[in-house]
Amino acid sequence: MVSAYTGSQVRAAERPLLDRGEGAALMARAAHGLALAVLRELERTGAVYGRRVAGVVGKGNNGGDALFALAEIARRGVRTTAVLTGGTAHPDGLAAFTAAGGRVTEELEPADVVIDAVLGTGFAGEFRPPLPRPAATVVACDLPSGVDADTGTAGAAVWRADVTVTFGALKTGLLVGRGRELSGTVEVVDIGLGPHLPEPDVRSLDDAAAAALLPRPRDDWQKYSRGVLGLVAGSPDFPGAAVLSAAGALATGVGMVRIVAPDEVRNLVLAAHPEVVGSLEPRGRVQAWAVGPGIADDGGQRRALGVALGSGLPTVVDASGLEALGEFLAADPRSRGSAAEPRLGEVLARIAEEGTVAGEHLVLTPHAGELESLLANFNSASDAPSRDSIESQPLHWAREAARRIGVTVLLKGPATVCAAPDGTAYVQGSGHPYLATAGSGDTLTGILGALLATGTHAGGHGSARPVELAALAACIHQRAGRLAAKGGPYGAGELAQAVREAVALFAA
Ligand SMILES: NC(=O)C1=CN([C@@H]2O[C@H](COP(=O)(O)OP(=O)(O)OC[C@H]3O[C@@H](n4cnc5c(N)ncnc54)[C@H](O)[C@@H]3O)[C@@H](O)[C@H]2O)[C@@H](O)CC1
Numbered sequence: 220m221v222s223a224y225t226g227s228q229v230r231a232a233e234r235p236l237l238d239r240g241e242g243a244a245l246m247a248r249a250a251h252g253l254a255l256a257v258l259r260e261l262e263r264t265g266a267v268y269g270r271r272v273a274g275v276v277g278k279g280n281n282g283g284d285a286l287f288a289l290a291e292i293a294r295r296g297v298r299t300t301a302v303l304t305g306g307t308a309h310p311d312g313l314a315a316f317t318a319a320g321g322r323v324t325e326e327l328e329p330a331d332v333v334i335d336a337v338l339g340t341g342f343a344g345e346f347r348p349p350l351p352r353p354a355a356t357v358v359a360c361d362l363p364s365g366v367d368a369d370t371g372t373a374g375a376a377v378w379r380a381d382v383t384v385t386f387g388a389l390k391t392g393l394l395v396g397r398g399r400e401l402s403g404t405v406e407v408v409d410i411g412l413g414p415h416l417p418e419p420d421v422r423s424l425d426d427a428a429a430a431a432l433l434p435r436p437r438d439d440w441q442k443y444s445r446g447v448l449g450l451v452a453g454s455p456d457f458p459g460a461a462v463l464s465a466a467g468a469l470a471t472g473v474g475m476v477r478i479v480a481p482d483e484v485r486n487l488v489l490a491a492h493p494e495v496v497g498s499l500e501p502r503g504r505v506q507a508w509a510v511g512p513g514i515a516d517d518g519g520q521r522r523a524l525g526v527a528l529g530s531g532l533p534t535v536v537d538a539s540g541l542e543a544l545g546e547f548l549a550a551d552p553r554s555r556g557s558a559a560e561p562r563l564g565e566v567l568a569r570i571a572e573e574g575t576v577a578g579e580h581l582v583l584t585p586h587a588g589e590l591e592s593l594l595a596n597f598n599s600a601s602d603a604p605s606r607d608s609i610e611s612q613p614l615h616w617a618r619e620a621a622r623r624i625g626v627t628v629l630l631k632g633p634a635t636v637c638a639a640p641d642g643t644a645y646v647q648g649s650g651h652p653y654l655a656t657a658g659s660g661d662t663l664t665g666i667l668g669a670l671l672a673t674g675t676h677a678g679g680h681g682s683a684r685p686v687e688l689a690a691l692a693a694c695i696h697q698r699a700g701r702l703a704a705k706g707g708p709y710g711a712g713e714l715a716q717a718v719r720e721a722v723a724l725f726a727a
Pocket residue numbers: 233237242243245246249277278279280281282284337338339340341342343344345346360361362386410
C-alpha cells in the first residue's frame with residue numbers, strides 16, 4: 220500500500236524533531252537523498268566527473284536542501300552553480316555550497332541537470348517560476364516548485380520535472396491533478412518521520428495491496444455463494460455497452476451474471492457470452508448490482524435502476540444511470556415518485572429530501588463532466604464546481620461529492636480517485652492513455668460490479684469496503700489498459716482479455 224500525506228501533515232510530523240533540535244539532521248538526510256538521485260541521473264547519461272549541475276534556489280529550507288545536495292555533488296568533481304531567486308539563501312546551506320566550490324551566478328548556467336528548489340511545502344498562493352524551464356534534465360527538490368502539496372494544483376508555467384525527490388513521505392499533490400503530470404518519476408527519501416506521521420491523507424493500492432484484496436479461489440465456492448451480479452445495461456440504441464460490461468465482469472470473475480435488458484440487447488450479450496442469464500425485468504437473487512452503461516432513457520431500464528437502488532445491495536451506478544439520477548434530482552419535487560417509476564422515485568426522493576442515501580455501498584462512477592452535472596443537480600447546489608475545477612482538483616471534488624451525496628464516488632480520469640463519505644480516499648494513477656476510448660468505462664463498471672458481488676458478502680472473499688473495491692477495480696482496469704497497450708491502440712472490446720491477464724497477475 221502506498222500512503223500519501225498533505226504538506227501540513229508532513230510539516231506537523233517534522234515539528235517534534237525540529238523541537239528536539241534535529242532540523243539540521245533532517246535536512247542532511249533530505250539533501251543526501253537528493254544528491255544521490257542527481258548523481259544517478261548523471262551516471263545514467265555518462266560519467267559524473269566534470270559534468271555540470273545547477274540549482275535554482277529559493278530562500279527557504281527547500282533551497283537549503285538543494286544547497287547541501289549541491290555541496291555533496293561538487294565533492295564528486297561536478298561543476299555546481301546556483302541562482303538564488305530570493306536574493307538570500309539558507310545560510311548554512313550556502314556556506315557548505317561555497318566551501319565545496321559551488322558558485323553563485325546571476326543567470327542560470329548551462330547544465331546537465333537542474334535542481335528545482337525555489338519552493339517546497341512552504342508554498343502558498345500564486346507562483347510563476349523566475350525563469351523559463353531549461354532544456355536540461357530537471358530534478359525537483361521535494362516537489363516541483365509551485366505545485367500545491369495538498370491538492371496537486373499548479374500554475375500554468377510551473378516546470379515539469381523528470382524526477383521528483385520527495386522527503387519524509389509521498390505528498391498527496393504528487394498523485395493527483397497537475398502535480399501528477401508535472402512530477403515525473405517520484406522517489407521518496409526516508410528522513411525518519413515514520414513514527415510521527417498520522418493516518419495518511421490518501422492511499423494507493425500497489426500490486427501487493429491489490430493482490431491482498433482479490434478473492435483467492437476457494438474449494439467451497441459454488442456459483443451462488445461466490446457472488447451473482449445483476450447487470451442493468453444496454454438499450455436498443457446502445458446495445459454494445461451491455462456486452463462490454465458483461466465481458467468486464469466475467470473477466471474479473473463472478474459466480475454468475477444476470478443481465479436485465481430489452482430482448483435485442485440480451486440476444487447480443489448471449490451471442491457473445493452464452494453463460495450470462497437474462498430477463499427483461501429484474502428477476503432472481505443477486506449479491507450486487509451494476510447499473511447504467513448504455514441504458515439511455517429506456518423506461519424499463521430506469522425502473523430496473525430503481526429496483527437496484529432500493530435493494531440496499533452494493534450497487535455501482537455509471538453513465539446513463541448517473542444521468543437518470545441527476546435528472547431526477549433536478550426535477551420538480553412533485554414529480555418525484557411518479558407512478559411510472561415508483562421505486563426510483565421513492566429512493567431518489569429520499570436522497571433529495573434527506574440530503575443523503577443509504578450509504579457507501581452505493582458507488583457512483585462519473586467522469587468529470589458527469590460529476591459536474593450530478594453536483595449541479597444535487598440539492599440545486601449553488602457552489603457546484605465546473606468540469607475544469609473538478610479536473611484540476613479531482614481529490615477534493617470526489618471527496619466532496621462522496622460526503623454531500625453520502626455515497627462512494629469513483630471519479631475517472633488519468634488518475635482515478637475513489638472516495639468514501641467519511642473522507643477515506645484512494646488514488647490509482649497508473650493506467651494508459653489508450654484507455655481513453657469509448658466503452659472503456661463500461662468495462663470498468665463490469666469489473667467493479669463483479670468485485671462488489673464477490674467481495675462484500677460472507678460467501679465471497681470477506682468484507683472489503685466498497686471504496687477499497689472501487690480502487691481495486693481501477694487498479695485492475697489500469698493494469699489491463701497497460702497490458703493491452705503493448706500490442707498498440709485498442710478498442711474497449713479487446714480490454715476484457717487483458718482484464719483476465721491483470722487479474723491472473725494479481726492472483727498469482
Ligand atoms: N523543516 C525542516 O527542517 C525540513 C524541511 N525540509 C524542506 O523544507 C521545505 C519547506 O521549507 P520552508 O518551510 O522553508 O518553505 P519553502 O522553502 O517551501 O518556501 C520558502 C518560503 O517562500 C515563501 N513563499 C511561500 N509562497 C510563496 C510564493 N507563492 N511565492 C514566493 N514565495 C513564497 C514563504 O515565505 C516560504 O516560507 C520542504 O519542502 C523540504 O524541502 C526538508 O529539508 C526536511 C527538513
